[in-house]
Amino acid sequence: MKKIMTIILLLFIICSSAFGSLEKARQHFNNPNVDRKNEKITYELIMGDYYFSAIPFAIKHLVNAQKINPEFERALKSLIIKAGPEIFFDVPTEALLRHESPTLYFVLGLKFFHEKNYGQAIKYLEKIPDDNYLQPEVRLTKGAAYSLLGNSDAGYTEYKKCYTHAENAVSATSNDKIKRYYAILKETCLIHVARLKFTSQEYDKSMEAYDEIDKTSYKWPYVLLEKAWVKYKQNDYNRTLGLLVTYKYPLLESYFMPESELLTALSYHKLCLWEDALSVVDQYYKIYKPRSEALASVLIKNKTSDSYFFYLTHESTQMLEAKHPFIKSLITQIKKTVKYNVEYGAYKIAMKEAILLKKMHRDDFIRMLIEDTDAQINLKIKSLNWYIKEYMYEFINKINGLSFQLFKIRIDIMSKKRDLIYKGTKLIADRGRGDLQHVKRTVDEQFWEFTGEFWADELGDYSFGLKSNCEEVKQRTFEDVKKEILEEEKGKMNTEKKDEGSKGAKND
Amino acid sequence: MTKSIVTIFIFTLLTSSFPAWAENKKEKVVVEYKKYERFDLGNLEIQGSVIAPGDVSVKERERKVLETDFYDKKDYFPDIRRDVLNLK
Numbered sequence: 001m002k003k004i005m006t007i008i009l010l011l012f013i014i015c016s017s018a019f020g021s022l023e024k025a026r027q028h029f030n031n032p033n034v035d036r037k038n039e040k041i042t043y044e045l046i047m048g049d050y051y052f053s054a055i056p057f058a059i060k061h062l063v064n065a066q067k068i069n070p071e072f073e074r075a076l077k078s079l080i081i082k083a084g085p086e087i088f089f090d091v092p093t094e095a096l097l098r099h100e101s102p103t104l105y106f107v108l109g110l111k112f113f114h115e116k117n118y119g120q121a122i123k124y125l126e127k128i129p130d131d132n133y134l135q136p137e138v139r140l141t142k143g144a145a146y147s148l149l150g151n152s153d154a155g156y157t158e159y160k161k162c163y164t165h166a167e168n169a170v171s172a173t174s175n176d177k178i179k180r181y182y183a184i185l186k187e188t189c190l191i192h193v194a195r196l197k198f199t200s201q202e203y204d205k206s207m208e209a210y211d212e213i214d215k216t217s218y219k220w221p222y223v224l225l226e227k228a229w230v231k232y233k234q235n236d237y238n239r240t241l242g243l244l245v246t247y248k249y250p251l252l253e254s255y256f257m258p259e260s261e262l263l264t265a266l267s268y269h270k271l272c273l274w275e276d277a278l279s280v281v282d283q284y285y286k287i288y289k290p291r292s293e294a295l296a297s298v299l300i301k302n303k304t305s306d307s308y309f310f311y312l313t314h315e316s317t318q319m320l321e322a323k324h325p326f327i328k329s330l331i332t333q334i335k336k337t338v339k340y341n342v343e344y345g346a347y348k349i350a351m352k353e354a355i356l357l358k359k360m361h362r363d364d365f366i367r368m369l370i371e372d373t374d375a376q377i378n379l380k381i382k383s384l385n386w387y388i389k390e391y392m393y394e395f396i397n398k399i400n401g402l403s404f405q406l407f408k409i410r411i412d413i414m415s416k417k418r419d420l421i422y423k424g425t426k427l428i429a430d431r432g433r434g435d436l437q438h439v440k441r442t443v444d445e446q447f448w449e450f451t452g453e454f455w456a457d458e459l460g461d462y463s464f465g466l467k468s469n470c471e472e473v474k475q476r477t478f479e480d481v482k483k484e485i486l487e488e489e490k491g492k493m494n495t496e497k498k499d500e501g502s503k504g505a506k507n508d
Numbered sequence: 509m510t511k512s513i514v515t516i517f518i519f520t521l522l523t524s525s526f527p528a529w530a531e532n533k534k535e536k537v538v539v540e541y542k543k544y545e546r547f548d549l550g551n552l553e554i555q556g557s558v559i560a561p562g563d564v565s566v567k568e569r570e571r572k573v574l575e576t577d578f579y580d581k582k583d584y585f586p587d588i589r590r591d592v593l594n595l596k
């Protein structure tokens with residue numbers, strides 16, 4: 001009973017303080033003599049948890065003020081966390097540059113990164129102090145900017161710092177959602193280190209970094225493909241095939257990656273197992289052609305819509321399944337991304353605000369807040385709609401692009417088969433299907449025999465044991481057969497002659 | 509008239525009986541044909557053969573090697589950029 005009373009009391013205090021803040025904001029708005037009006041309204045609205053309503057007032061203050069104070073910096077932090085940094089992307093650069101604000105330096109850095117001006121991005125990100133709450137994101141962005149500028153050493157250093165800052169952020173918070181966000185950020189930095197090592201062809205070090213990603217991580221299924229590429233580069237095609245076969249695990253059904261099919265075909269091709277490679281190529285056409293068509297029909301029909309794809313993520317599993325099972329799986333994949341979750345979280349906050357505002361008595365101030373919040377909601381819907389649409393377009397283009405790559409493998413195999421016929425040779429075919437002796441293992445790599453079942457602890461540690469079929473052996477040609485017949489006839493003639501000679505000698 | 513007819517008759521009779529008279533003057537020629545001839549097939553040989561349609565022969569020429577520029581992963585720059593753009 002006491003507990004219930006405490007909760008009711010707390011709710012009452014929160015509601016009254018929120019209402020109080022909104023009331024104060026209204027008073028500031030209606031008072032023509034109030035000093036630093038926009039700044040004060042921003043504070044009051046943030047205090048009352050009206051973040052999206054506060055955005056236009058905060059922007060007005062940034063544009064008009066010559067200097068911002070530390071309290072406003074804290075307000076900016078709240079807005080960035082709740083609504084995302086892109087809310088300030090439309091503020092003129094001169095206005096953003098005028099203020100000595102770490103939060104605005106981050107906005108500038110990100111804005112220049114979007115514009116592919118990586119040098120400028122680094123310049124502003126460097127101004128952010130080491131103890132700032134945005135350090136994990138800042139280091140990741142700087143690392144990426146350095147990498148894209150070709151300075152992998154500086155990139156590597158930034159990623160290492162990103163890892164440390166993100167790890168500290170994980171242990172500093174008790175909120176599960178925030179913990180998960182920083183854990184993903186930490187893993188992203190680690191993956192970027194592995195990618196840099198991959199680019200500089202330091203494959204062992206790249207693999208070491210990838211191996212640090214835990215199997216329970218959200219990022220782990222995506223890492224499998226990248227690990228497979230490392231093994232492919234190390235000419236360990238059996239391990240490549242083993243890593244890729246993990247995607248057949250039923251629970252990884254939504255993690256379908258067309259590139260994994262290509263890498264499988266390439267690995268078989270390298271092992272000269274042409275029939276296997278060709279069957280992967282055929283399988284790709286069978287599986288991805290209907291998927292590509294289903295996706296194309298959805299994309300073409302709703303290409304110009306600003307909201308269709310956003311609302312598609314709200315449809316029930318049955319409805320999505322009815323459209324095409326592949327669309328359902330793709331939507332599941334999109335809904336698992338960080339971008340979608342963060343943006344959708346912001347959309348929900350904005351919606352909650354709008355619902356509260358629409359229940360209030362509508363004077364000029366409330367009407368303006370409703371209008372501004374609705375505009376912010378529409379922006380979020382458009383932004384998410386664009387993200388989903390872009391994701392789908394990239395996916396379909398990848399499917400089509402990779403099908404051309406698979407076609408090239410097919411052509412190459414046909415050409416190689418023809419060469420063998422001309423040379424009168426064939427590939428050695430009397431090989432066992434797989435053997436442990438062909439499995440390469442490092443000291444810390446596990447070995448599990450696959451018996452038709454996937455076990456969680458085995459996932460990602462599979463390896464095929466196929467022997468390369470690239471050895472060529474001479475094949476009997478028409479000429480060979482002709483020679484053999486002639487030699488046989490010669491042999492017969494000689495024996496007959498000998499027989500006749502011996503008979504003649506006897507008769508004599 | 510009767511005279512001229514008699515002259516033509518005598519002339520015709522003389523010209524037609526002359527070759528027969530000349531032939532009777534020549535010796536009789538006896539033509540002897542070969543009674544049999546021997547063909548020795550053992551010394552002949554058949555060269556070449558009828559080529560079956562499937563036996564396609566191609567002139568020796570330099571083989572054209574197909575370019576094998578298969579898909580290759582060299583870097584992850586687009587993914588690195590995308591990760592930052594989709595950060596928040």
